[in-house]
Amino acid sequence: MTEVLKLDPARPQQEAIELAASIVRDGGLVAFPTETVYGLGADAMNENAVRKIFAAKGRPADNPCIVHVCGREMLDRVAGYVPGKAEHLIEKFWPGPLTLVLDRKVEVAAPVSAGLSTVAVRMPSDQIALELIRAASTPIAAPSANVSGSPSPTTAAHVLEDLGGRIDLILDGGATNIGIESTVLDVTSEPPIILRPGWVTQEMLSNTIGPIAHEASDAELQRSPGTRHRHYSPRARVILIEHGSPELIERVCRETLKEGAAGFIGHTPVAISNARFYSIRLSDRAEDYAYSIYAALRELDSKSARAIVVEGIDERGEGAAVMDRLRRAAAERIGNGET
Ligand code: TXA
Ligand code: MG
Numbered sequence: 316m317t318e319v320l321k322l323d324p325a326r327p328q329q330e331a332i333e334l335a336a337s338i339v340r341d342g343g344l345v346a347f348p349t350e351t352v353y354g355l356g357a358d359a360m361n362e363n364a365v366r367k368i369f370a371a372k373g374r375p376a377d378n379p380c381i382v383h384v385c386g387r388e389m390l391d392r393v394a395g396y397v398p399g400k401a402e403h404l405i406e407k408f409w410p411g412p413l414t415l416v417l418d419r420k421v422e423v424a425a426p427v428s429a430g431l432s433t434v435a436v437r438m439p440s441d442q443i444a445l446e447l448i449r450a451a452s453t454p455i456a457a458p459s460a461n462v463s464g465s466p467s468p469t470t471a472a473h474v475l476e477d478l479g480g481r482i483d484l485i486l487d488g489g490a491t492n493i494g495i496e497s498t499v500l501d502v503t504s505e506p507p508i509i510l511r512p513g514w515v516t517q518e519m520l521s522n523t524i525g526p527i528a529h530e531a532s533d534a535e536l537q538r539s540p541g542t543r544h545r546h547y548s549p550r551a552r553v554i555l556i557e558h559g560s561p562e563l564i565e566r567v568c569r570e571t572l573k574e575g576a577a578g579f580i581g582h583t584p585v586a587i588s589n590a591r592f593y594s595i596r597l598s599d600r601a602e603d604y605a606y607s608i609y610a611a612l613r614e615l616d617s618k619s620a621r622a623i624v625v626e627g628i629d630e631r632g633e634g635a636a637v638m639d640r641l642r643r644a645a646a647e648r649i650g651n652g653e654t
Contacts (some may be wrong), residue, residue, distance in 0.1 A: 317479050319471060324348070324488040327443045331486065336450035338483050339364075344371060346460040346474045347447050348488035349439040351412050351496050351514070352467040352609070353474050354383065354457030355482065356447070359393065362424040365456050369426065371481040374463040379429040380456040381414050381497070382436045385448040393423050393434050393454050400524040401502045407523050410440035412497040412514040427456045437497055443488045459496060460485075466547050466609040466644070469494050473613060494606040495636055504528070512636040514605070547644040549612040551578065551620045555645035557627040557638075561585070564626060567649065568592065571622040578615035580608070581626025593618050601633035608640065 320331045335345045342364040345356050355372065357364035359382045369376060384390050387405065390397070395418035397405075404413060419434035428434050436454075439445065448455050459467040462477040471487035498513030500520065508528035509517060521527045554571065556564055561583050568585055571577040576591040582599040595611045597603045608625075615623050625645070630638050642648065 317482050317485060319475060319485045319487055321487045322443055324442060327446055332446045332450050335447050335484055335486055339451040339455060344482040346482055346485040347444055348491055349441045349444045350492045352469055352491055353460040355460035356455040356457040359427050359454040359456035360422055360424055362426060365424045365426045371478055372463045377429050379431055379435060380427050380458045382427060382434055383448055383455045383457050384436055384438050385445050389454055390436055393420055394418060394436055395420055398502055400507060403524050408515055409438040412493060413437060414497045414499045416501040416503060418503060433503055435499060443486055464548055466549055466612045467496060469609050495640055512639045514633060514636060516632055547640050549616040551616055552622045553645045554622060554624045554647045555627060555641050556649045558650040568624050571624055575621040576619050578620040578623040580611045583626055599628050601628060601637050604628055604637045
């Protein structure tokens with residue numbers, strides 16, 4: 316049985332935090348909100364506990380997890396050398412949605428790092444997350460709390476849908492603020508390299524520490540194995556229209572309707588009156604896409620859409636992180652320069 320406890324995100328009830336912390340200390344699994352998405356947490360120093368994360372999610376063993384800490388002292392329990400640039404970034408962006416890849420200490424349970432000599436660490440800003448880590452007084456390994464490959468969870472209901480019955484407890488703090496995962500920056504290489512774009516943009520990073528390698532080459536992506544696997548995908552086939560006129564978008568939506576129920580997520584109004592067509596309108600702002608995209612994909616799955624047409628947004632700034640997730644979710648891309 317998976318217990319769900321509803322908490323006040325601003326002032327989480329201490330009994331609930333204590334219960335969750337004791338489950339983590341005893342080697343169990345607790346899902347909790349962060350400012351990005353919900354995480355599935357276990358004691359990062361307990362190998363058996365960490366193995367349970369991989370089993371519950373069906374996560375490939377070669378995909379390492381992010382370790383969540385509640386402060387600088389706890390960081391030193393998991394990371395060896397912390398370069399000066401990392402110190403600057405910690406000063407500026409923690410707590411917040413920036414994950415740093417650092418040298419790993421041997422005390423960290425081996426499966427956390429999936430055989431790598433590094434460990435990815437972040438300090439979340441969510442109050443529930445911070446209080447849980449503090450109460451557990453151990454670093455918490457936590458990938459996103461979804462079944463491997465499916466859209467990340469931004470509500471407790473999403474977690475329950477994917478992992479109900481497989482984990483001990485879900486702390487429900489309502490919908491997450493940002494809605495997509497943290498930026499992953501490898502600071503063991505020079506210049507540091509972004510392995511996964513996120514809410515902390517390349518520009519924000521380079522304003523703080525100078526040059527940042529722009530895009531991970533294939534060889535470098537080997538170092539962030541998670542980026543190789545299928546990701547963020549609903550059951551429905553996702554067709555991403557990176558750039559397209561309203562006419563093109565409507566034509567693609569009508570085409571997909573021939574296969575069965577179909578969905579559209581985008582900022583352009585599409586007027587198709589068909590009982591099997593479901594449209595979710597967003598503004599064209601990256602904030603709105605990030606906040607809503609995973610929930611929208613899940614909602615269209617629940618309507619049994621066979622295909623979901625998603626309209627892209629401007630890739631500048633935070634839009635880069637949104638477009639990264641949409642491209643990984645997509646089976647097909649239209650209008651990416653060729654058309
Ligand atoms: O916002 C987030 O980062 C959320 C919340 C729960 O904190 N977590 C999250 O975890 O998105 P997950 O497991 O879904 O994604 C972790 C990413 C993967 O792409 C993984 O390959 C990469 O971080 N990663 C973890 N450890 C790494 C390491 N030692 N070296 C390189 N990449 C690593
Ligand atoms: Mg994930």
